Amino acid sequence: MSTLIRPPPLNLSQSAIENVLELTQLSDIDPDLFTNTRPLWHPPGARGIFGGAAISQTLAAAQRTVPEDFTVHSMHCYFVLAGNSEIPIIYHVERVRSGKSFATRTVQARQRGKVIFTTTISFVRQNAGGDKLVEHSTEMQKDIPGPVEDMDDMDYGGNSTGPFQSQRIEILNNDSPHPHTKKCRQWIKARGRITGGHEAHLAALAYMSDSYFIGTIARTHKLWRYSAxxxxxxxxxxxxxxxxxxxxxxxxxxxxxxxxxxxxxxxxxxxxNGREEQEPRPEIGMMVSLDHTIYFHDPRGFRADEWMFTEMETPWAGDGRGLVFQKMFSRDGKLIATCVQEGVVRLRQANESKL
Known part of the structure; x- marks a missing residue:
């Protein structure tokens, strides 16, 4: 079974992403234990569940253990094992510290007694910085083509049944011979209208932050991403x-x-046409995320069901791994999150021609 408890009917008053990310608190066992209420998505061809689900549900679980005036400002995640969509996930929140200005939580996601995902999340009390602040923020690039309403890319995250919409736009500096100078860009937003509070918007952003993230390396190198x-x-x-x-x-x-x-x-x-290339393009053999970090800059000042612009670039790849940075902006140009991800990026080798 893919859930520990029989899922309730969909709540049609909520957005699709809120239904997908719904958690059940196992308070009869432990108030700090949670499980996925509904089955989790396993992208076709992927090793396990969509990584954004583990990121967002661990955040959602941790948010339920802090006071209302505390808000997440950073989370540092590690993907340990591929999640199995046919097995329920148990999320255990550990209350590491609850201070006057900051609170720290660790969350482990487990299946069959093994940790598949772990994160450390830090929360800050609202207005803890005082009246006088040090402030600056990078700006969103000008003249970016805007999103088109009611249109999605044909992709895993933005199809008609997915919980969010995605629209890629042209890669900046795509003709450059240097992958580190390119920027992959897209517009994303949750489908429908999110009815929950700021916690629901933060969980939705965390879910969408994993969209095409490590794939930036394949795109900037123009690697063949489709298996023959x-x-x-x-x-x-x-x-x-x-x-x-x-x-x-x-x-x-x-x-x-x-x-x-x-x-x-x-x-x-x-x-x-049944023709093979004389010099086949390099093909991705394995591409999986290792870790994922999100810094939330304005955690109560955005809506995840309104268009957000993301810009991804990769400063380095080597030794079978690659690093990607992502900036997430509201449509009016406000920086709302910065994300970092490292992943395994391996090319298909000549000796992999047989199973």
Whole structure:
């Protein structure tokens, strides 16, 4: 079973993302134990559940153990094992410290007695900084194409059944030979209207912060992200299911898919025509997140159900790993969060041609 307790009917007065992230408190066992109320999403071809679910639900659990005037300002997460969407997750909150200005919580997500995800979260009391403040903030780039209402990219997070919408825009400096100079950009927002308080918006932002994050490295290097395993015995790659959808499209439809570049479209044409490339492009063999950090800059001053702009760049990749930075802005240009993620990024090797 994928939940510990039978899920209740969907609450139609709430947004889709609030229903997805709903927690059940196991107060009869321990007031600091929680579990997922509803089944968690396992993206097609991925090793486990969507990482954003663990990030957001551990935050949601921790938020329920601090006073109302305390708000999250940072969380530092580690993905330990792939989460199984067929098994309930138990979240255990440890109250490390409850001070006058700051509170610290650690949360472990467990399945079958093993830790699959762990995070340390820090909360700060509202207005603890005093009346006089040191303030500055980076600005959002000017002249960014705005989002288009009622339109989603064809992607895992933004399809018609997903809890949030996603629209990618053109990669900045995409023609540069230097991946570290490029910036991958998208608009995101929760689908529908979030009816909960600021905690619900923070959990939703945490969920969406994992959208395409480590994939920035593949995009800036223009790596082939779709498996051609249908023609061989090779291991399936991350986006094999997406490839099947792309192969069914004609050229006009392919050109409307925002996350494809011209190189992607050309290779899809060759695959459709049964032609192999003489010099195949490097292909992702494994891409998984290792850790994830979020710094919340204005945790009570934004809405996650309104369009937010994200800008991702990668300063380094090597030794089978890569690092990505992400800035998240409200539509009016206010910086609301900064995120950092490191992940495993390995190319398919020649000796992986057999299972």
């Amino acid at each position: 395993a249908r023609k061989s015995n090779t291991k399936s790659s991350i986006d094999e299911d997406v490839l099947k959808k792309l192969l069914a499209m004609d050229d006009a439809d392919l050109k409307r898919v925002k996350f494809l570049d011209e190189g992607d479209i050309e290779r899809i044409r060759k695959l459709k």
